[in-house]
Amino acid sequence: MREISRRELFALGRSEAADPIVHIASLLVQATDAGCAAVRRAISSLPGAELHETGQPGKLAVVLESADSRAIANAATELQQLSGVLTVSIVAHLTESASALEENHESTSIPAA
Numbered sequence: 001m002r003e004i005s006r007r008e009l010f011a012l013g014r015s016e017a018a019d020p021i022v023h024i025a026s027l028l029v030q031a032t033d034a035g036c037a038a039v040r041r042a043i044s045s046l047p048g049a050e051l052h053e054t055g056q057p058g059k060l061a062v063v064l065e066s067a068d069s070r071a072i073a074n075a076a077t078e079l080q081q082l083s084g085v086l087t088v089s090i091v092a093h094l095t096e097s098a099s100a101l102e103e104n105h106e107s108t109s110i111p112a113a
Contacts (some may be wrong), residue, residue, distance in 0.1 A: 019097040025072045026091045027062040027079070028054075035084025036060060042082060046075055058086075069093075 029039050039060055043051040048065040062079070064072050072093065080088040 019099045020067060021095050022098050022101055023064075023066050023069045023072050023093065023095055025064045025076075025093040027064065027076055028087075028089045028091050029060045029062060029079055030058055030086045030088075031060070031082075032058065032084040032086070035082060035086065038082040038084055039079060042079060046078075049075065069095075 029036075031039055036058060039062075040051060043049045043062060046064070048071075050063040052061040052063065054061050064075050066072055066075075072090075076088050076090060079085060
């Protein structure tokens, strides 16, 4: 009897032509001034990464997009290891099919309370 890995078990029943999955994660990075500068430089070299200023000194928001969840974890680890970085927190991690991300979405406005 052949053993199958957990990954193979989850892949059972999926066709090769299945719609690829995209991982999207948001991270909050807290750092010293020097650490923020290092994070800005690192983000510019990471594929699928966007940097967003929070308006709070020492806090940066990072959005990562990848076809592989391991790449998200590796990016978070890379940021955590930068000098001057105090914390890196994964705030949200979601998955979406690539075709769903390609669809046009009409913007909806939320009425004021």
